Amino acid sequence: MVEIDMMLHAQEPDRLRLAQLPTPVVELKQLSRHAGVPRILMKRDDLSGLELSGNKIRKLEYVVEDALAQGADTLVTHGGFQSNHCRATAAVGARLGLKVRLILRSEDPMPEADGNLFLDRLFGAECSFHPPKEYQSQLDNLVETTLDAERTAGRTPYFFPVGASVPLGCWGYIRCFAELAEQLGRDSPVDLYVATSSGGTQVGLMLGRALLDCHNWSVRGVPVSDSVDYFRTSLRELERQTVAEFKLNVPIDQMPIELVDGFIGEGYAIPYPDAVESIHLLGRSEGIVLDPSYTSKSMTGMLSELAQRGSSRLPVFLHTGGSFGLFARRDLLS
Numbered sequence: 001m002v003e004i005d006m007m008l009h010a011q012e013p014d015r016l017r018l019a020q021l022p023t024p025v026v027e028l029k030q031l032s033r034h035a036g037v038p039r040i041l042m043k044r045d046d047l048s049g050l051e052l053s054g055n056k057i058r059k060l061e062y063v064v065e066d067a068l069a070q071g072a073d074t075l076v077t078h079g080g081f082q083s084n085h086c087r088a089t090a091a092v093g094a095r096l097g098l099k100v101r102l103i104l105r106s107e108d109p110m111p112e113a114d115g116n117l118f119l120d121r122l123f124g125a126e127c128s129f130h131p132p133k134e135y136q137s138q139l140d141n142l143v144e145t146t147l148d149a150e151r152t153a154g155r156t157p158y159f160f161p162v163g164a165s166v167p168l169g170c171w172g173y174i175r176c177f178a179e180l181a182e183q184l185g186r187d188s189p190v191d192l193y194v195a196t197s198s199g200g201t202q203v204g205l206m207l208g209r210a211l212l213d214c215h216n217w218s219v220r221g222v223p224v225s226d227s228v229d230y231f232r233t234s235l236r237e238l239e240r241q242t243v244a245e246f247k248l249n250v251p252i253d254q255m256p257i258e259l260v261d262g263f264i265g266e267g268y269a270i271p272y273p274d275a276v277e278s279i280h281l282l283g284r285s286e287g288i289v290l291d292p293s294y295t296s297k298s299m300t301g302m303l304s305e306l307a308q309r310g311s312s313r314l315p316v317f318l319h320t321g322g323s324f325g326l327f328a329r330r331d332l333l334s
């Protein structure tokens with residue numbers, strides 16, 4: 001990985017080594033036969049660790065480094081009650097001896113401690129639950145109250161938002177792009193498919209693509225929570241902030257934002273039959289676990305595009321993790 005460091009070192013902020021990197025790239029032979037295309041590859045970021053598994057840990061490497069540099073002893077963040085981001089934060093906190101406070105969105109005031117939430121508890125994070133309406137309208141207050149309580153108790157809290165999708169966190173996927181380009185070679189044309197929600201993953205990949213001049217790579221985000229129109233604006237905004245904060249030499253106005261529309265279903269974390277079928281398909285044909293909120297939908301989007309337009313470039317699926325979430329939804333598969 002010497003080459004990656006050479007490519008990025010000028011602007012890259014410090015990071016903690018938390019994830020198991022590089023994650024492997026594997027060929028999905030049964031799936032490509034099923035889809036009728038010569039090859040499909042998978043970048044297995046679901047193997048970035050066990051407790052730390054998934055895409056969030058790459059972002060946390062930078063964000064938690066910053067928290068430690070600022071003398072924090074408590075991490076405060078938020079997300080849905082089955083948030084992979086919150087679970088990874090809880091695990092990192094335990095490992096580094098930091099307190100973790102999670103502000104969680106949940107219809108049910110006492111949701112069953114299964115999947116990620118089971119692990120949040122196991123890792124000793126302090127969780128509070130808020131109905132979606134309160135969570136949406138009162139989030140700033142909830143965060144402020146939590147930070148105040150920690151300060152009053154004599155601790156030094158550090159806050160980062162859902163998904164760690166802040167400019168610092170985007171570095172996780174700038175680096176991942178460089179890692180993948182080194183694994184596949186920069187010159188081969190690639191269609192890289194990824195689930196998009198808080199946006200830092202796709203923005204990091206797009207910036208990596210620009211920084212490494214991989215113009216024959218396409219970063220194809222599959223929205224799983226909000227509309228394509230919403231993402232066209234919010235991804236660009238996060239991209240602008242990241243370019244400004246780190247003075248990156250990237251012409252963002254000329255960079256395409258590629259989004260694969262039509263695979264959200266009724267909304268975030270609400271599965272639909274084709275997405276459930278994708279979970280079955282990857283389980284049976286490859287022995288790989290997809291999750292109910294993200295990768296089942298991005299996989300469905302990729303397979304649909306391949307069925308409609310075939311593949312002139314090499315399709316690569318970024319498995320962003322989330323496996324624990326499936327255990328909280330075993331009802332879907334019974």
Ligand SMILES: *Cc1c(COP(=O)(O)O)cnc(C)c1O
Nearest residue numbers: 084197198199201294320321322
């Ligand atoms: C958070 C998450 C994503 C989406 O990444 P963002 O950076 O939030 O867009 C995709 N897949 C899984 C499994 C996730 O947990």
